[in-house]
Amino acid sequence: MPVDVYLSFVAYACAATFLPGPNNILLLAAAGQFGAKRCVPLLLGIWTGLITVMLIAGSFCSALGSLIPQIAPYFKYAGALYILYLAWKTFTREPVDSGSSDTARPLKFRDGFLLQFLNVKVILLGLAGYPGYFLPQGQSAGLVILFAVTMTACCGTGNLIWVVLGSLLYRFYNRHYRVINAFMALLLVWCAVKMIMN
DSSP, X not given: OXXXXXXXXXXXXXXXXXSSOHHHHHHHHHHHHHOSGGGHHHHHHHHHHHHHHHHHHHHHHHHHHXXXXXXXXXXXXXXXXXXXXXXXXXXXXXXXXXXXXXXXXXXXXXXXXXXXXXXXXXXXXXXXXXXXXXXXXXXXXXXXXXXXXXXXXXXXXXXXXXXXXXXXXXXXXXXXHHHHHHHHHHHHXXXXXXXXXX
């Protein structure tokens, strides 16, 4: 896989996963209420669920690309359209509402793991990212694993930021959300353009 394509994928994964989403909002709320240490089981569950969903998405796209190779080039256009949709949603996103994130108990590993199978954003990120960046490079188990590990590492980095610095990011994001959203939206548009050009 060419390094520039891989780095473009990393930018896509970070831009799409660092902003508030179900995982990050849940971690922000849990860390704010119970502290970072008590969020570790939830965090490990999220990461395990993420890598599982990404392995499934990558395997599905790779198998479909092998069975019907003539549709593989069109996957990247579908992925680019979804990324542009994410860019629009990112640009128009409002600040995080702290009142909607209350939980009564620390969530467990199981909660974080199962959330990934219900988290449409995560599923669609996998189904858009793999065909757009990895499928054109061929179909192999190594590419599926690289995709899943990279996506989980990027998502996991964002998750850690929201856990460790959650209260600071919450205030900063709410104060500067328009600038942050615009920057991340432009980064996503750039990723969509790069995906189509590859």
